[in-house]
Amino acid sequence: MQSSVALRRLAYRSAYTLLRVYWFALRPPLTGVKCLLTDGDRVLLVRHTYGRRDWEIPGGGFKHDEDPAVAARRETHEELGVWIEDWVDLGELPATLNHRAGALHCFQASVREPAIRIDPGELAVAQWFHRRELPPDVGRYVEPILERAAIPT
Secondary structure, three states: OOHHHHHHHHHHHHHHHHHHHHHHHHOOOEEEEEEEEEEOOEEEEEEEOOOOOOEEOOEEEOOOOOOHHHHHHHHHHHHHOOOOOOOEEEEEEEEEEOOEEEEEEEEEEEOOOOOOOOOOOOEEEEEEEEHHHOOOOEOOOHHHHHHHHOOOO
16 A cells, blocks of 8 residues: 555544544534445445444535535545436435434435546445345445335345
């Protein structure tokens, strides 16, 4: 691994640790997006380089006054290197993460396995899984989001 990637991963882990202290102390509301990419009955899941290493649907937080659909486009570009314009709004999912309660705005885009270029500082890996063959260690909001998207099992 290149030293610059190793330093970025260390920065993400350090920032995440500091944010967890902030979130615990001040309990700001949770506002985030989850960006479900599907190719038929396959879904794209990622593992982050910080925090829990469960398989997750890509996503992230909002910037100040950012529209959820804009945040979905930005997050997929930042994390996966792809621009996706056509999102299906799956609605808000009530969520609690790191002592913050709020909602995850969920979106889905059907794609034909685009050329993913992960941000190696933030993501350890991105992988396609058939809906019926998900790994056992998925994050707690993966299944509820997949149910909203009506991905066949």
